[in-house]
Amino acid sequence: MENISLFEGEKKHSVTEIKNLGLNRSEENLKKLLEFFPAVTDIEVKREIVSSIGRQNNNQKIFDFIKNNVYNCGFMDLVYQMYRTCLYKGRTDENFKNLGEEIKNFFNNEVLNKMHDYFFYKQTHSRKILREKKYSKPILLRGNNVETLKKIEKNSVQLIFTSPPYYNAKIYSNYHSYKDYLTDMKKTLEICHEVLEDGRFIIINVSPVISKRPGREFESIRYPIHFDFHKILTESGFYFVDEIQWIKPESSVKNRNGGYQQTKMPLSYKPNCINESIMVYRKNCNFLLDKNIAMYDKTFANDEIFDSSNCWYIAPTANKNHPAVFPKELCRKILKYYSFRGDVVLDPFAGSGTFGEVAIEMKRIPILCEQNEFYCDLINGGNIYVQL
């Protein structure tokens, strides 16, 4: 429904009406817009008024309006509109340029800083980046990924999807402490940041784990690995985009209800954990995702079928050779939504190599890292991978 400004005794103004005033530049329209601004209460309409004022020609009046209102308008949404005007008008008018700086420094807010960085990036970079593909064959890197990924060119990977070791939950993990574990994970994320192309996604599958009790008289510790991953991901130069829940059938997970079922005592409740987190992050950069998408033509679009929510119902897969393999269906969805045909895609903790297998099926070029020789041999059983 069209937003209409409503308060008692006030003439009603719609967003469309204000937009039309903004599109026609005239002193008369500017006068009306300046009069409407203090009287209108609806924030959407008010925002449109600010934007329409910014489109007008009389720079002195616009400058005075922003200077007099930006620090006391009460809504950051209005401040952003006023700042936007300063950015655009600041290209040719020093006064707006200085006012914009003043506003940015005064509020010192992450949105204004991002607006500033995006705006100036756009001014200095052409719209289309032509990318030349660095790798054309599947690659297997044997050894610790922190070392082996140094062989991969910076900015050459278009997607990273992985399931890191879940601290000491499985036989292939043996860290002295949780702190050591997070330090090691962060080293991997930092090298991942180097090889990932600007603006592309890194997707991590993790879930909380519980340590074994050293005896009946001690409490077990439950580690919220996904919360701690958020911290090391952001410290490594990625920002949060989405959290998808991978939901498994309840019959496939460990039953934790036993104690409560017996006693029905409050506090003894433990739900069965049927979800794992799929943490979707993007590499920090000064441009919108549109720019990443614009590198591909329209023939790369997906089919009509898609998952509309962030809950993906997928049964887990068991594998006699590896204790924690991805279900292929999970890899298919990740590759479908977060990469294009022909992209180079990386799994730094490859295990049995499920992600690589699906990537090849879906015409992507996988790079897999694995430090366990047995799993490496499993991955390259068919000699498909080049080993660097």
Ligand SMILES: C[S@@+](CC[C@H](N)C(=O)[O-])C[C@H]1O[C@@H](n2cnc3c(N)ncnc32)[C@H](O)[C@@H]1O
């Ligand atoms: C959770 S498993 C991945 C399973 C995989 N998603 C699959 O479908 O088979 C994690 C794997 O990371 C490997 N790993 C752990 N630390 C590593 C490191 N620093 N460099 C390379 N591989 C590592 C382990 O050997 C283990 O196979």
